[in-house]
Amino acid sequence: MASSCSQALRHHVCKSIFFLLLLLILFIFSEEIVIPKKKTWSKEAVLQALASTVKRDPTASDYRFQDDPYLTPKTSSEFKLFSLSQESGRNAAKYFINTYPKYFQKDYAQPHIPCLMPDTLEAQIEEVSEAALIERIGMRKVKAAVDLYDQLLQAGTSVSLDVTNQLLDLICFYGDHDPAQENVPEQRNEETEDVQDEPQAKKGRAAKASDLLKATWKEKNNAERIFALLSEPNKHSYSALIRGMVKYGAYSKAFSTYTDLLNSRLKADMHMFNALITAAPEVKEKYNEKWELIVDLLKQMAEQKVRPNLLTLNAVLKALRRCGTVGKSQAFPVISEMKALSIDLSLASYTHLLAIFYKPGAPIQGQTDILQEVMNEVSGKSFTPQDPDDAQFFITAMRICLDTKDMEQAYRVHELLGVGENWRLLGNDFQQNIYYARFFSLLCMMENIDVMLKWYRDLVPSVYYPSSNVMRDLLQALDTDNRLDLIPQIWKDIKQLGHANRQNLVEELLTLMAREKHNQEVQESFAECALDIKKIYDTGDRGKVLLNWTAGSLSDLISVLLAAHRRQDAWDMLKLFKTHNRVPSEELLNKFLMCVKEGGEVNQAVELVQISAGFCLPGTPKLIQRVQQEFELTEQKMLSDLEIQSFNSE
Amino acid sequence: MATSLVRKTKLLSMVSSQLNSAACFRNIHCTAACLKNRAARIRVAKGDKPVTYEQAYHPHHIGHRKGWLSQHTSNLQGEDGAAERVVEDVFIRRFMYGTFHGCLADEVVIKRRGNLLLICAVMIQKLLPSKFYFLIGYTEELLSHFYKCPVKIEMQTVEEKVVYKYL
Numbered sequence: 001m002a003s004s005c006s007q008a009l010r011h012h013v014c015k016s017i018f019f020l021l022l023l024l025i026l027f028i029f030s031e032e033i034v035i036p037k038k039k040t041w042s043k044e045a046v047l048q049a050l051a052s053t054v055k056r057d058p059t060a061s062d063y064r065f066q067d068d069p070y071l072t073p074k075t076s077s078e079f080k081l082f083s084l085s086q087e088s089g090r091n092a093a094k095y096f097i098n099t100y101p102k103y104f105q106k107d108y109a110q111p112h113i114p115c116l117m118p119d120t121l122e123a124q125i126e127e128v129s130e131a132a133l134i135e136r137i138g139m140r141k142v143k144a145a146v147d148l149y150d151q152l153l154q155a156g157t158s159v160s161l162d163v164t165n166q167l168l169d170l171i172c173f174y175g176d177h178d179p180a181q182e183n184v185p186e187q188r189n190e191e192t193e194d195v196q197d198e199p200q201a202k203k204g205r206a207a208k209a210s211d212l213l214k215a216t217w218k219e220k221n222n223a224e225r226i227f228a229l230l231s232e233p234n235k236h237s238y239s240a241l242i243r244g245m246v247k248y249g250a251y252s253k254a255f256s257t258y259t260d261l262l263n264s265r266l267k268a269d270m271h272m273f274n275a276l277i278t279a280a281p282e283v284k285e286k287y288n289e290k291w292e293l294i295v296d297l298l299k300q301m302a303e304q305k306v307r308p309n310l311l312t313l314n315a316v317l318k319a320l321r322r323c324g325t326v327g328k329s330q331a332f333p334v335i336s337e338m339k340a341l342s343i344d345l346s347l348a349s350y351t352h353l354l355a356i357f358y359k360p361g362a363p364i365q366g367q368t369d370i371l372q373e374v375m376n377e378v379s380g381k382s383f384t385p386q387d388p389d390d391a392q393f394f395i396t397a398m399r400i401c402l403d404t405k406d407m408e409q410a411y412r413v414h415e416l417l418g419v420g421e422n423w424r425l426l427g428n429d430f431q432q433n434i435y436y437a438r439f440f441s442l443l444c445m446m447e448n449i450d451v452m453l454k455w456y457r458d459l460v461p462s463v464y465y466p467s468s469n470v471m472r473d474l475l476q477a478l479d480t481d482n483r484l485d486l487i488p489q490i491w492k493d494i495k496q497l498g499h500a501n502r503q504n505l506v507e508e509l510l511t512l513m514a515r516e517k518h519n520q521e522v523q524e525s526f527a528e529c530a531l532d533i534k535k536i537y538d539t540g541d542r543g544k545v546l547l548n549w550t551a552g553s554l555s556d557l558i559s560v561l562l563a564a565h566r567r568q569d570a571w572d573m574l575k576l577f578k579t580h581n582r583v584p585s586e587e588l589l590n591k592f593l594m595c596v597k598e599g600g601e602v603n604q605a606v607e608l609v610q611i612s613a614g615f616c617l618p619g620t621p622k623l624i625q626r627v628q629q630e631f632e633l634t635e636q637k638m639l640s641d642l643e644i645q646s647f648n649s650e
Numbered sequence: 651m652a653t654s655l656v657r658k659t660k661l662l663s664m665v666s667s668q669l670n671s672a673a674c675f676r677n678i679h680c681t682a683a684c685l686k687n688r689a690a691r692i693r694v695a696k697g698d699k700p701v702t703y704e705q706a707y708h709p710h711h712i713g714h715r716k717g718w719l720s721q722h723t724s725n726l727q728g729e730d731g732a733a734e735r736v737v738e739d740v741f742i743r744r745f746m747y748g749t750f751h752g753c754l755a756d757e758v759v760i761k762r763r764g765n766l767l768l769i770c771a772v773m774i775q776k777l778l779p780s781k782f783y784f785l786i787g788y789t790e791e792l793l794s795h796f797y798k799c800p801v802k803i804e805m806q807t808v809e810e811k812v813v814y815k816y817l
């Protein structure tokens with residue numbers, strides 16, 4: 001009984017222990033097990049992950065070009081030439097495809113790829129109808145559309161307001177000219193002839209190439225005519241007309257059209273207000289008046305309950321750039337108001353902000369913190385293009401860093417370029433060049449040579465082809481940091497970049513090499529470099545002279561050769577003084593004499609004296625004395641010396 | 651007149667029936683003779699004919715000492731379109747031969763990766779690089795529009811044709 005009792009007790013104890021353990025386990029794992037949601041990856045996820053492991057290859061050229069040494073561009077002009085010739089090849093192919101479209105109609109692709117089909121350039125619908133008008137508007141044929149509209153009106157059919165608005169949009173967007181057709185060269189000639197006459201008559205000055213490209217709003221053009229024909233223009237028509245006027249420079253007309261709109265009690269829309277704000281600084285002269293006009297427009301916008309968007313903000317900031325001190329005081333209030341309306345700033349807004357506070361050429365008055373604040377806001381974010389002026393941000397920021405000599409902010413700007421899609425906002429090749437030129441100049445000025453060379457090797461020539469000015473800055477940086485032994489390498493790069501025919505650059509190079517005495521190896525490399533430079537100076541194979549000798553450059557070259565004990569080469573170079581009509585300096589001849597003394601060539605010493613006498617240098621007597629003292633001359637030579645001496649003293 | 655016609659037709663039917671009989675079975679041969687033991691082989695001659703690696707090795711060396719000039723998957727089990735690929739390849743080779751006339755150093759290699767058509771060519775440095783780029787842009791654009799797929803050219807240049815041996 002006792003045993004059974006104890007057994008029961010043990011059983012109870014076991015059970016309770018078991019129960020306690022269960023409680024304990026439940027207590028520890030008391031949180032619910034949450035099964036995570038299944039992650040779906042996009043189709044390109046693997047490719048993106050792989051792509052993130054590969055960095056830019058600093059030894060490769062741009063992706064456009066073939067990976068072959070013969071086909072890689074080495075200078076910036078070659079870069080442009082090769083990319084343009086590739087584009088012109090593409091245009092030639094497009095011409096053939098569009099001229100003979102019947103050979104390219106067979107469609108293998110599933111799904112259909114519309115961009116690989118030939119373009120239909122000719123209008124299909126021939127009859128005079130509204131559908132034909134819509135088709136021509138869609139194909140962007142301005143003149144044909146206007147002609148068809150006139151035909152429709154003459155025939156008596158009324159065209160609906162929507163279609164007329166579309167036509168007005170087309171005309172105002174293209175400024176009453178047909179957009180340039182790249183594949184049909186003969187059309188373009190006709191157009192340029194037309195445009196050439198107009199600006200000359202209107203402006204009365206010689207039409208430059210930029211005038212031909214930038215069309216102006218002509219008096220009584222088709223847009224105004226068609227607008228006048230409309231019985232009930234709605235706000236879309238007014239909007240198209242005003243935006244076209246502002247785009248093509250008829251600012252005061254735009255404002256008068258706006259007053260017409262207000263008089264006919266129509267409401268304006270956001271695009272119209274944006275255009276008017278852009279036009280505001282053009283119609284008023286004083287800063288205050290400009291600002292008052294803009295404030296007026298913004299108030300009307302609020303009255304008419306039109307919501308501003310990012311382009312409004314950017315237009316206001318751009319106008320403030322031209323408002324001087326008013327701009328500086330009003331910029332931040334404008335930004336805070338816009339932020340209250342939850343409009344996110346784009347890079348263009350920051351560009352205008354920086355331009356308001358940092359005018360080019362103006363002295364910096366302790367406003368360096370604005371750039372820093374802007375960079376704080378902008379760092380780490382990826383921007384998409386929303387405004388055409390976004391592309392100006394990087395070059396403006398780099399200009400400011402260069403002016404304020406701020407290296408830290410420059411690094412941050414450069415880092416921003418690497419974030420996400422921001423590289424698209426650097427602009428075209430020209431703007432890219434400006435950006436990197438400023439970046440490099442700043443680096444040369446501020447950083448020590450090792451950092452500079454690290455950036456140099458990273459960016460040149462895969463991303464940037466430095467201009468000769470930047471190479472001069474680089475040479476000065478080498479000079480400041482006493483790394484003149486790197487000059488021969490830089491000379492090789494200069495030759496490869498095609499700057500070997502710049503007189504200033506080569507002369508500066510020679511001066512830097514000749515200035516001080518270095519150790520033996522360095523002098524040897526300098527001498528090789530000097531001989532290389534000499535080849536550039538010699539006449540090219542077609543008799544074309546690339547560079548002209550000056551006295552300074554000749555002397556520097558000879559000094560470099562002498563320092564490396566290349567007496568024979570130096571002696572040959574001395575003859576060049578006579579052939580190129582340049583006068584050697586006394587120092588050079590003295591140096592030469594010292595070198596000759598080491599060699600012990602008496603004849604050469606005498607010849608040196610003769611040369612000196614030939615140029616009638618004032619230091620000739622001293623030279624003669626030195627020769628007489630330091631060398632053992634035969635009698636013949638002493639006689640000739642005395643002759644020379646007497647000749648000189650006369 | 652009628653009788654002579656009838657006789658002529660009778661003659662014809664006699665001749666044709668004779669032809670169809672088992673005794674004479676000569677048919678008309680229309681194509682050129684393409685002997686498989688003479689294809690893609692350059693025969694040994696005096697010793698002054700320069701020959702590239704590709705030309706020196708005969709077709710039975712493909713897979714052993716030579717690679718393939720055209721790479722696509724339509725010859726695998728269950729894939730179709732092999733004949734179309736062959737016709738495309740022939741057109742592309744003729745196109746490249748004509749467009750880059752005199753510049754090709756060796757046969758064009760055509761690779762297909764997914765949708766992409768990759769044309770790999772070795773050229774002699776006969777033209778200026780800008781002219782090469784013009785022709786590359788032209789070829790890529792024209793062939794893309796023709797075949798409705800992206801076409802890319804990978805080009806390598808050599809100074810002269812690379813001679814493997816003289817036959």
